[in-house]
Amino acid sequence: MSADQFIPVCEPVLAGREDQYVADCVATAWISSAGAYLNKFEQGMAALCGVGQGVACANGTAALHLACAALGLAPGDEVIAPAFSIISTANAIVQTGATPVLVDVEPDTLCLDPVQIESKVGPRTKAIMPVHMYGHPADMDPIMEIAGRHGLAIIEDAAQVHGAAYRGRPLGGIGTMGCFSFFANKLITTGEGGMVVTNDESLAERLRLLRNLAHGRRRFEHEELGFNYRLTNLQAAVGLAQLERLEEIKTAKAAIGDRYNANLGDLRELTLFWGKARPKASPVMWMYGLLLPEGLDRDRFMERLRGRGVDTRAFFLPLNRQPLYDGSRRGMPDLRGSFPVSEDAGRRGFYLPSGVGLGDEQIDRASQVVRELLAEG
Numbered sequence: 001m002s003a004d005q006f007i008p009v010c011e012p013v014l015a016g017r018e019d020q021y022v023a024d025c026v027a028t029a030w031i032s033s034a035g036a037y038l039n040k041f042e043q044g045m046a047a048l049c050g051v052g053q054g055v056a057c058a059n060g061t062a063a064l065h066l067a068c069a070a071l072g073l074a075p076g077d078e079v080i081a082p083a084f085s086i087i088s089t090a091n092a093i094v095q096t097g098a099t100p101v102l103v104d105v106e107p108d109t110l111c112l113d114p115v116q117i118e119s120k121v122g123p124r125t126k127a128i129m130p131v132h133m134y135g136h137p138a139d140m141d142p143i144m145e146i147a148g149r150h151g152l153a154i155i156e157d158a159a160q161v162h163g164a165a166y167r168g169r170p171l172g173g174i175g176t177m178g179c180f181s182f183f184a185n186k187l188i189t190t191g192e193g194g195m196v197v198t199n200d201e202s203l204a205e206r207l208r209l210l211r212n213l214a215h216g217r218r219r220f221e222h223e224e225l226g227f228n229y230r231l232t233n234l235q236a237a238v239g240l241a242q243l244e245r246l247e248e249i250k251t252a253k254a255a256i257g258d259r260y261n262a263n264l265g266d267l268r269e270l271t272l273f274w275g276k277a278r279p280k281a282s283p284v285m286w287m288y289g290l291l292l293p294e295g296l297d298r299d300r301f302m303e304r305l306r307g308r309g310v311d312t313r314a315f316f317l318p319l320n321r322q323p324l325y326d327g328s329r330r331g332m333p334d335l336r337g338s339f340p341v342s343e344d345a346g347r348r349g350f351y352l353p354s355g356v357g358l359g360d361e362q363i364d365r366a367s368q369v370v371r372e373l374l375a376e377g
C-alpha cells in the first residue's frame with residue numbers, strides 16, 4: 001500500500017480565504033491576541049449561535065474551563081455531566097474544585113439522558129453540562145426544563161456541532177454558555193482554538209477577564225485567579241475564513257455520511273448513527289461513528305483496518321473508567337459507577353475517515369474494507 005492510498009481519519013481543508021487573511025495579519029503585524037480577525041470571528045460565531053457575545057480562547061478544553069470558572073464554581077459545588085465524553089468536560093469542572101456528577105447517555109444519540117438527570121440534582125448542584133455528541137444535539141427541552149426548575153446554569157459542550165440546531169435553535173446558543181473547539185478535526189478549525197458564546201454580557205465580561213490573567217483595575221494587579229487562554233488574530237483569521245464556508249462544509253460532510261450509510265446500511269450487525277436524527281434535531285455530520293457487533297474485538301478490528309489503509313479513532317473511554325478518576329489519586333474525585341450505555345459505546349465504538357476533503361472512492365474503499373473484515377469475522 002502506498003502512502004497516497006492511506007485514508008487518514010480527518011484532514012483539515014483550508015480552501016477559502018485562509019491564506020489571504022493570514023497574509024494580511026503578517027503584512028500588518030497583527031499576529032497576537034488582538035485584532036480585526038479576532039473581533040470578526042467572535043462576532044461571527046456569536047451570530048451563528050444567535051447570541052450577542054463570543055469570547056475566543058486557546059482551545060475547547062480552555063473554553064469549558066473558562067465557562068466553569070466564570071460561573072464561579074468552587075469546592076462543594078456539583079455539575080451534572082455525561083459519563084460518555086472527552087476528559088475535558090470532567091477536567092474543566094474539577095479544575096474549579098467542583099465535582100462532576102455523572103449521568104449515562106441515550107443509546108441512539110450518545111448524549112446526556114434527560115430522564116436520569118433529576119435524581120442527581122441536589123442542594124450542591126450548580127449546573128448541567130450537556131455534550132452534543134458526534135454532531136447530534138442533546139435533548140435540550142427537558143434539560144432546560146429541569147435547569148429552569150432548579151435554577152441551574154447550562155454549559156453546552158458544542159465542540160463537535162458547529163452549525164447544528166435543536167428545534168431550529170443553534171447549538172451553543174441555547175444554554176447559559178456554549179463552548180466550541182476549533183481543533184484540526186472540527187467542522188471549523190483554527191489549528192488549535194476555542195470559544196465560549198453567551199447572551200449574558202456580564203458573563204462575557206468575566207470570561208474575557210479570566211481569559212487574560214484577570215488583570216485588576218490596574219494592569220498587573222490581580223485580585224483573582226485568571227489564565228492565559230488567549231487566541232491569536234492569526235488563528236482567528238483562519239477561523240473566519242472557515243466560518244465563511246461552514247454551509248459548504250456541512251453539506252460536504254452530510255454527503256460523506258449519506259454515502260457511508262448507502263454503503264453500510266444493509267449490515268444489520270453494525271449500529272450506525274448518522275441519518276437517524278430525532279425529529280427536533282438538525283445534526284451535523286462530524287465523524288461517521290459506528291458500533292461493532294458484540295464479540296468482535298474493536299481495537300483489533302481498528303488495527304486490521306489500519307493494516308489495509310483505513311485510519312480510524314476509538315470512541316471516548318467513559319469518564320467513570322478513567323484512571324485519573326478511579327478514587328486513588330489525591331485530590332481527584334471518584335467517578336466510578338455503572339453507566340452501561342456509555343461503557344458499551346466506549347468499548348464497541350469507533351469512527352471511520354470523515355475529513356471534509358474525502359473523495360467518493362476513499363469512502364467506498366473504507367466501506368469495502370469494513371465489509372471484508374466483518375465477513376472474515
Ligand SMILES: Cc1ncc(COP(=O)(O)O)c(C=O)c1O
Pocket residue numbers: 059060061062086088089131157159160180181182183193194
Ligand atoms: C466534546 C468535546 N469537548 C471538548 C473538546 C476539547 O476541545 P480541544 O481539543 O479544542 O481542547 C473536544 C475535542 O475533541 C470534544 O470532542
